[in-house]
Amino acid sequence: MRGQYYFIATVILLFFCIGSLLLIDTATPTLTANQLHNFLTDKFFAFYTQLAEWPIIVFSILFAIYKQPKIGLWFGICFLLEFFIVQGLKFGLNEPRPIQELGSALFEVPGSPIGSWKSFPSGHTAAAFTGFAMLAFVNRFRIVEILYFILAGLVGFSRLYLGQHYLKDVAAGISIAMLVWLVFIIGSKRIKALKGLTL
Secondary structure, three states: OOOHHHHHHHHHHHHHHHHHHHHOOOHHHHHHHHOOOOHHHHHHHHHHHHHHOHHHHHHHHHHHHHHOHHHHHHHHHHHHHHHHHHHHHHHHHOOOOHHHHHHHHOOOOOOOOOOOOOOOOOHHHHHHHHHHHHHHHHOOOHHHHHHHHHHHHHHHHHHHHOOOOOHHHHHHHHHHHHHHHHHHHHHHHHHHHHHOOOO
């Protein structure tokens, strides 16, 4: 199956996140990542985290449509599913962001003001892991799948670094992305059977 190395690496990361949540308190990963800040990484993560939303969404959908139109359109529908799940949880739960608990202990990176609510789940993380999963799926080189995994993981880390989310929010974003990815794979196999597409 295409994208299997990306998927395996993501599952391992998810189990690592869950294990960490069982062993340490909620605030520590955010505080630890946030306190690593310096001028260069502040600039990088403030910019890079923005790629996780519309840029990666639009690029991955358009690239998938370019490669295989019907599969690409199905992926666009799956991305809508990811969006509605994330936004439904955000607005339904309206969880406080780390700033509400940690206050002045968090460093606010210039150009990336820390929000106060709708923390759970991390939408940037969900979008990144979904979008890069699609790029891994249409890619023919296995080593590139690991690069996409690293790029997606950096988005998740950026949400901690910028003080925007807890690790549980990031883990939930990854989980949603994997759920949507499974829906995509199941639907893609059906499309292949009906339309004779090559995956």
